Amino acid sequence: MTIRVLIVDDQAMVRAGFAALLAAQSDIDVVGEASDGRQGVEVSRSTHPDVVLMDVRMPEMDGLAAARALLEPPPGVVHRPKVLMLTTFDVDDYVYEALRAGASGFLLKDAPPADLIAAVRVVASGDALLAPSVTRRLIADFARQKPSRAKDPSLRLNGLTPRETEVLELIARGLSNQEIAGRLVLAEQTVKTHIGRVLAKLDLRDRAQAVIFAYESGLVSPGDAG
Amino acid sequence: MTIRVLIVDDQAMVRAGFAALLAAQSDIDVVGEASDGRQGVEVSRSTHPDVVLMDVRMPEMDGLAAARALLEPPPGVVHRPKVLMLTTFDVDDYVYEALRAGASGFLLKDAPPADLIAAVRVVASGDALLAPSVTRRLIADFARQKPSRAKDPSLRLNGLTPRETEVLELIARGLSNQEIAGRLVLAEQTVKTHIGRVLAKLDLRDRAQAVIFAYESGLVSPGDAG
DNA sequence: GGTGGGGTGCTACTTGGGTATGAGGCGGGG
DNA sequence: CCCCGCCTCATACCCAAGTAGCACCCCACC
Known part of the structure; x- marks a missing residue:
């Protein structure tokens, strides 16, 4: 079963790079691209991807809002893709918001290409994956709040x-x-x-x-x- | 700078496998092995590893207790290694306990060897890393409790x-x-x-x-x- | 069999807290 | 300029809540 991926990022070059990278995998199909959040939600609704690669910072509707729209769909919408957030900087506010909204992962764009591909597979399988620095912070928070x-x-x-x-x-x-x-x-x-x-x-x-x-x-x- | 690793696991064969795998990396040195938690703590105190690979389930003193001993050292002990927990099953109680104790990661033993090596490097660098299924649960918990x-x-x-x-x-x-x-x-x-x-x-x-x-x-x- | 702690209940009293109503001052926006 | 929201305060009333002291039942433990 191939993994259907939608790429949402406002930078065309980034989209192209990711698309090429992922499309080269035999088990991954890039079924669409979008350049802002609003468009991303629309395309997702029409193409039903398994995984949405979502940039955090975007014009029109940012990645967080778009993720929320996809993960808490309005009544009537049944499709609910996994969302893998991407960011250039590891700004923690975004991380927490995204995770709370139900995102399946959070990667930094400077991660090695192999990591991105692996992440898509992991997320598609229902598991989750975070950039190491993000994981560290999440654990720290988790450890701090419970005791x-x-x-x-x-x-x-x-x-x-x-x-x-x-x-x-x-x-x-x-x-x-x-x-x-x-x-x-x-x-x-x-x-x-x-x-x-x-x-x-x-x-x-x-x-x-x-x-x-x-x-x-x-x-x-x-x-x-x- | 090479990464000094201590392997703590009660199964000799597992230790040998990990040791061989890690020692083959030019940037990793296996500085010791131990077969139970108590011994692990002792060896860690004497060899000062950067990273301790710790099995969860062990006789004498389990991995959790040993991790706690290493991460919250008694007064006078200054060395504080990173701890990467290993387990065969992903039992969540252990995960949370370990993370709360300050462990830097949690891997399943069925992970690909490359993952283990990568994990050691990530942990040594100060970041954290979790098995995908563990990450998923941690996120779910995190999302559930805060909203x-x-x-x-x-x-x-x-x-x-x-x-x-x-x-x-x-x-x-x-x-x-x-x-x-x-x-x-x-x-x-x-x-x-x-x-x-x-x-x-x-x-x-x-x-x-x-x-x-x-x-x-x-x-x-x-x-x-x- | 006695002793003590936990659970339950009462009368009686005091008061802090919440309600109702009204009203004056002050600052910003139409 | 006037209106409105916010902050301020007063007077007056009522009651839930908290205090004090005592009492009975039951049960575990000595």
């Missing part, structure tokens, strides 16, 4: 009984005492008692601080839906 | 005036109305007015929910100190 879970606050969490922890979590979901009582089938007074103990044990003043503690300790995290 | 910042809540944040945003942030730090008033040099009543507007605009009931909103929208994040 909060194992910090100080969560140690103090051990002092709480299961019931108290449960109540704390519901506070952190924004429930009132009455709602918590309803949810746990308790008298509102009981909820107050539990909360009182939680606040005392954790040395907090009110439920607002309890919410903060819940987030800081990792008991709940941004994105946890109800 | 809060660009989503719903932060859009509604735009409806807030600068002052209101400021007040919201202080609420999310756990301050009482009085404390906020003090901090911003305002009457407490003024603070209440602002809060009232914030709650109304964001459709929240009380300051506890405001704290939640602040975290979910990314206005504040776990780990933000004062």
Whole structure:
């Protein structure tokens, strides 16, 4: 099965170079080219490539916006290509935006040609691939942001009984005492008692601080839906 | 400058294979081998390799523990090699643990030999490298956990005036109305007015929910100190 | 069998927080 | 110039939330 590739870049010479490079591979077909993001989205919609090679910086509609358009298609559009972002500089803002949008990879244009070809194959197969410098940063970020879970606050969490922890979590979901009582089938007074103990044990003043503690300790995290 | 490599793997045949492969490169020296984690740490301390090739699964002390020992050296130990983890299966728990510990890469043993050699060079240069399937997962995780910042809540944040945003942030730090008033040099009543507007605009009931909103929208994040 | 911790519940009291309404000052845009 | 949004503040009211003290049940552990 050949890999259908679409090349989106505003520089004609770059497009030509990539196209020649890729077309020389027996398992890769270049099915189209586009010179800006808007056009890229259109061509992608009509040619259904497996992989879109997308330059980040482009006129009209930049690569990020185009990637988003392709990766979160409007209702009715079923085709969803893999997107491999390309850039001359490794500007991290772009990287994160692109990855968040669902891009499958991020390469620097100064990478060896063989890398580009390999990247297209990897991405087409459903895996992902990043330039080494980008990988380094991603890992650093990843390593930096998580360990909060194992910090100080969560140690103090051990002092709480299961019931108290449960109540704390519901506070952190924004429930009132009455709602918590309803949810746990308790008298509102009981909820107050539990909360009182939680606040005392954790040395907090009110439920607002309890919410903060819940987030800081990792008991709940941004994105946890109800 | 040649790259000094230490190979740590419990299977002698694997070690031999890797050693032969790497030693054949003019820019790579294999300065040692070890058959378990504990030994690996010792040999690393005595031979000061640039890169440690570390198998994940090993007797005595597994690759993760060994990696941690090398990457967070005890006081007095200054040498800190790059660690490239190797595994037969791509078990994600290990991946995350290793990356969090500070590993520079994660490769599957079924990767082509050229990849291993390239990986050693990349890692030695200070960049990072992951197996494509690992990269895919890391990106997926990364994309899944952060999007809060660009989503719903932060859009509604735009409806807030600068002052209101400021007040919201202080609420999310756990301050009482009085404390906020003090901090911003305002009457407490003024603070209440602002809060009232914030709650109304964001459709929240009380300051506890405001704290939640602040975290979910990314206005504040776990780990933000004062 | 006693002891202690966890869970539950009550009465009673205090207060911080949220609501309602109104109003004055200030700066920018029509 | 006038209007409007933002920031400021006051008065007044209400109630959810937090505090204090006590009490009962159950169960694990000694």
